[in-house]
Amino acid sequence: MNMWRWLRGFLRNCGLRYSVVVLWIVLNAVVFTSTYRHWKYAPKYYYVHQILGPTLCISRGTAAVLNLNCGLVLLPMCRVLVSLMRFSRISRRSFRMLLDHCKGFHMLCGLTIVLASVIHFIGHLFNAANFSIHFNPYYVDVNGASYKGQDPLYIVAGSVPGITGLVLMLVLCTMATTSLYVVRTNNYDLFWYTHRFYLVFYFFLMVHAVRGVLKEQINLSRHSPGCDKENLNLSIPWPEPEHWDTQETVCEEPPVFGTVGCSSWMWVGLPLLVYLVDLTYRRCKQGHCTRILNVTEHPGDVLEIRVWKKGFKAKPGQFILVQCPAISSFEWHPFTVSMCPTSQCESFTIHIHAVGDWSGRLQQYLTGSEGWKYVLPPLASSKEDLDKRLVIEGPYGSPSGDILKYRVNVLIAGGIGVTPFTAFLHHLYSNEKLHLQNIERIYFIWMCKDLRSFKWFTQLLCRLYQKLWSLNRPDLLCIRLHVTAPVPGSQLKMFVKQYPLLEKRLYIGRRPDWPLTLMEICSSHKGTDIGVFCCGPKGLATNVEEECSRIWHKNANLFCHHESF
């Protein structure tokens, strides 16, 4: 029975995602196998197969897998396209849950590109050596080497595919090492800048097979492959290649060879075009008419920035990319819009936790701290120049976009991860026309290390609570605030005195027990679809997702949407 429950939860939360992965594995296997068989049995490759042996088919099979994955790897990064698919009316909940894992699919394709490249590279090492050893003196045009015994190093260095291949492998090695978890989490700048080498990678990929070394026979109607093998004395260590040409043997003239064309553009062209159009659209939509209206410093190194941008509209849960040209012209950082524009107020707010280099410098820049050694250059004379301190791109959808599509929502936040949920709470507070009949309950569980962190949004929580009381829906919002570290008594007294409403909703020194909490929520809402939204550190998101898959209590289904940082 427990196994069955676990399977139900697993299929509900992860089923479609893993089905796509299985489908993708099958697609890769089909592409590899079909290309392998094509190069093994097609008669036009008989003579080159004779020289190179099985490594020819392996290298061509992996080349096809590389082409496929180099195309697929770009699609999850088309942010505008993904946002459109998320918010389109035809998208179903399971499809939107799938879109939450775009980055994971991108990383899977990246890993496959690295592995396939390694096998492709080793295959071509053997091919270069075989071109040198098994030089065909009878049909000289089929050879990749200029003479028998030519150093394989010169065969590779003297060809366009050889040089471009080495450059591609070097660029890939650089991108792969900086994409590792330990480097990415500790030196995000480095990962960001070296990942821009993808343009170099795609350029060399397109020209990799130009003036290729591999040759195919083009006069099959006048010369059947292997028709004069009795006259040739070639010592080849592997069996003679088979081919599926069933026509009568013809030997009117010697074989004539041509270069195998470049096919990467067929696989990669369309995804690359879609990505470049997406990128161009994003760059064009970047508004420079941005004005910072207010900057507030909160405890815990959190900066609240109120921004106005011409024509900006965002839905709760969406995020934007922020650039500060004064700090860096190339860095873009994602932040969730914590309070969206409304009909009464066109400005929006973002909360930035100054924990990294860029955000730390932004904090010093906007607050004018002493340690900041840069000031605006003296030539900034107009008010407009002073106002262009932030460039905004977006908004884009996030996994939290499905809040309020469920009757029961459980919002679990860790630290600064509360920002998507506060956007929804602000939407509930400020939207007069919102119909609350479709929402039964919202459980708001927020965990912080420091009690003072709750001051980021206590005013909003209190005002919303009072508004719900006035609308006779006091039970709509259930707030639980957890402080994981011990709190000094004086600090607690001051907090409770300032916000008496939150006194009974504070849990000091303990984290929520997820199995108990979620089963309690399931018991209160039997037979309902419950949306569990989690935004916080990776460990929290993983724990919550595991419990959502494991628990099935009183026929209530838990759907987990998580985003982590």
Added chain:
Amino acid sequence: MSHMTSLRHFKTRLGFPFRISHRDVKASVEEGRRGKAKTTTLSGFKMGQIEWAMWANEQAMASAGVLLLGGIVGVSGIFKNWGIAVYGIVIAVLIIVFEYPRSQRRKGNTIERKFQHILTPAVAALGPVSRNYYVRFALYLLFCIPCYFILPTVLGGMCLLVTSIIYFVAAIKGEQWIPIKKTEESRRLQTLEPPSRPPPRTPVHARRDEARAAEQRI
């Protein structure tokens, strides 16, 4: 930077949270323009505090992997000058052993590799050879030269060249290899004292009353 000092004084008087309006930021800019603060030309292209040695370490491990694979292919019997392939395998193994223990980061937590505590003392015993990144830059630059003479090890040589360049940058930035100290493990091994009162234990206020009654009797 007198205007910065006055603003900081203003901040500490008010305490948290406080608002810095657009006017205040503009005022500090105006004062800067009047020459009261030191000005430095802004650079649009600026990277954060990157620990280059961390990247160089991962790149070295990847280069050693590529060199090892290339060396194994090179000794498969179909390449001439296979002695260079043997050299590539030996160098790759040495680099893996040498680079396996990660250095202590300048700030933040260091994620150790599994079982690196076994190799850390051996690498630390090499002294300036392991500590100084100029030595690594020079060594990898020299090691990669023979790799360019046969095809299988060419890519490994190129990756090793990139590694040596990154170590050169790390050395210029003043970074050093520092062995990770074992402090957390000693904390984890602390034993807890067993409770002094066996169960059943009466509540605290009842124990206090008992103690007072015992004192009065005495």
